[in-house]
Amino acid sequence: xxxxxxxxxxxxxxxxxxxxxxxLQVADGEFVAxxxxxGCGKTxxxxxxxxxxxxxxGRVVIGGRDVGALPPRARGIAMVFQNYAVFPHMTVAxxxxxxxxxxxxxxxxxxxxxxxxxxxxxxxxLLDRWPARLSGGxxxxxxxxxxxxxQPAVLLMDEPxxxxxxxxxxxxxxxxxxxxxxxxxxxxYVTHDQTEAxxxxxxxxxxxxxxxxxxxxxxxxxxRPATRFVxxxxxxxxxxxxLCSASGGRAAIGDFALAAPQDGAVMLGLRAEDAVPVGAxxxxxxxxxxxEPMGAHLLLTGAVGDQPLRAxxxxxxxxxxxARIGLRPDPARLSWFDPETGRRLEAA
Amino acid sequence: xxPAMTPVRRLLFWTLVAVLLLWVLLPIWLVAMGAFGGRAAxxxxxxxxxxxxxxxxxxxxxxxxxxVANAFLNSVIAAAVTVVLSVALGAPAGYALARYAFxxxxxxxxxxxxxxxxxxxxxxxxxxxxxxxxxxxDSPFGVAxxxxxxxxxxxxxxxxxxxxxxxRELEEAAWVFGCSPVQxxxxxxxxxxxxxxxxxxxxxxxxSWNEVFAASVLTVRERTLTAYLLAVLSESPLHTxxxxxxxxxxxxxxFVFAVRKWLFTVWGIxxx
Numbered sequence: 001x002x003x004x005x006x007x008x009x010x011x012x013x014x015x016x017x018x019x020x021x022x023x024l025q026v027a028d029g030e031f032v033a034x035x036x037x038x039g040c041g042k043t044x045x046x047x048x049x050x051x052x053x054x055x056x057x058g059r060v061v062i063g064g065r066d067v068g069a070l071p072p073r074a075r076g077i078a079m080v081f082q083n084y085a086v087f088p089h090m091t092v093a094x095x096x097x098x099x100x101x102x103x104x105x106x107x108x109x110x111x112x113x114x115x116x117x118x119x120x121x122x123x124x125x126l127l128d129r130w131p132a133r134l135s136g137g138x139x140x141x142x143x144x145x146x147x148x149x150x151q152p153a154v155l156l157m158d159e160p161x162x163x164x165x166x167x168x169x170x171x172x173x174x175x176x177x178x179x180x181x182x183x184x185x186x187x188x189y190v191t192h193d194q195t196e197a198x199x200x201x202x203x204x205x206x207x208x209x210x211x212x213x214x215x216x217x218x219x220x221x222x223x224r225p226a227t228r229f230v231x232x233x234x235x236x237x238x239x240x241x242x243l244c245s246a247s248g249g250r251a252a253i254g255d256f257a258l259a260a261p262q263d264g265a266v267m268l269g270l271r272a273e274d275a276v277p278v279g280a281x282x283x284x285x286x287x288x289x290x291x292e293p294m295g296a297h298l299l300l301t302g303a304v305g306d307q308p309l310r311a312x313x314x315x316x317x318x319x320x321x322x323a324r325i326g327l328r329p330d331p332a333r334l335s336w337f338d339p340e341t342g343r344r345l346e347a348a
Numbered sequence: 349x350x351p352a353m354t355p356v357r358r359l360l361f362w363t364l365v366a367v368l369l370l371w372v373l374l375p376i377w378l379v380a381m382g383a384f385g386g387r388a389a390x391x392x393x394x395x396x397x398x399x400x401x402x403x404x405x406x407x408x409x410x411x412x413x414x415x416v417a418n419a420f421l422n423s424v425i426a427a428a429v430t431v432v433l434s435v436a437l438g439a440p441a442g443y444a445l446a447r448y449a450f451x452x453x454x455x456x457x458x459x460x461x462x463x464x465x466x467x468x469x470x471x472x473x474x475x476x477x478x479x480x481x482x483x484x485x486d487s488p489f490g491v492a493x494x495x496x497x498x499x500x501x502x503x504x505x506x507x508x509x510x511x512x513x514x515x516r517e518l519e520e521a522a523w524v525f526g527c528s529p530v531q532x533x534x535x536x537x538x539x540x541x542x543x544x545x546x547x548x549x550x551x552x553x554x555x556s557w558n559e560v561f562a563a564s565v566l567t568v569r570e571r572t573l574t575a576y577l578l579a580v581l582s583e584s585p586l587h588t589x590x591x592x593x594x595x596x597x598x599x600x601x602x603f604v605f606a607v608r609k610w611l612f613t614v615w616g617i618x619x620x
Binding site for chain 1: 521536539
């Protein structure tokens, strides 16, 4: 077990800047997700921690030891790769035991650990198989078992579920969470899927353009995004943004007014589930263009004035496309952003 | 074979197999007949497909001819050295080209190919002079060096695409789980590359075994089998030529058989 300290780590590929002085601390036993769109630098950061990439600046400290000059094998880490990277010329058992055999552990110990890891991932019946005969989900389990078998101080995962189909991903996600909780391993987990990050992580670091935009518990960054980007990236449907102008501490949207943190141009961040559909006479005036029944709720797509917006309504609500309804927002759950900088505005 | 094949498809399948087998085996069989079938059979027409009499006399006589055994040995040495050098030099170059982006990689590839742009005569004659100076002339090792030059471009390019086909993540996984780069290569990359390396070895072997011009120019007494046969056979009786021909064919076939295990290694699909 160990903590990870990422201290002002920077990385440039020639003239292109991939990471700009990123700092992040992961506590012992904590699960932190690096979340961001492709090209945001999250995989680069993970590979620098793994030692598969060299940083242009800054340092990485694992368990109190600066690992900057150490090769991957000396860092006390294990890694799960996006394409599994299960060795095709070894059986499942040999794959899982690979790290232990490289450490020259006694044969009985290797066998015991392999058995334990396989049991945790529920692949004990596959130990004699060759990877070519496994499904994607099974290979993924082998890759995770191989990583856990060495009982690493730090576990690094690079989009481990992105190659699985949706149903399998859901199942594997729950299994992964249970297994990692049991193992108590410090984990750094890269993903572009916000539901994965929300569901798995103790804390999420949202990355964008080579910087960490916000670090926090999933609930906290969901409810109080620090930037417009974070608000738009987390949640499904994404947060709505309405540009409006405020004077005298009140922002006007159509005929509706809300308490705003500052005067002038402000941007309201409103999540679909944070506004209740009401009659056309009250609330924010919303012209519904499309109604999509999602089962648990109706997804409404339309516009406020000329600004697009998505809202949700109870599944039995009688709302027809083309109708104008009102949306009554929950004042406690609103976010305000500076339209220029995209930063969050706190109420005065 | 797929058990679900219809009878018609099965017939077609086996017909094709038979035609291909005949295409390859019939000439070898006829040469063998000429070598072992006795003097009369060589001149018999139409040929019978079964030997009228089996006789090892020609082959024994041929092998007893002075120089044949030595030439055979020289050929084996030259081919073996060529195989080892081509793979040992070609695979690292291919690996470097596949894994690292470095200045001059394209120029390097072009240079490697350029060695094949020169006619063999232009390479072999100055080499003969050079080899005489440094004492490599008239030895199978000198011939092997020449053959390595011929085989190396293919070895480099084939192994490059071979290594490019092995995901980098497999190597990275090996590094993460305790391997040094060298260990990762021998434990993960090399086993996966074996089929391609076997093919590269076969190619180098065949190039060396069949090459006759450079071998003729670079040797006088220590001829390789091809060079020796070229010089001797035109003055030999027909059945001796067949014996020589068979001796030329067999080692290639045996070598391919020896490495075919690695040529078709697919883990977990065909087993090992």
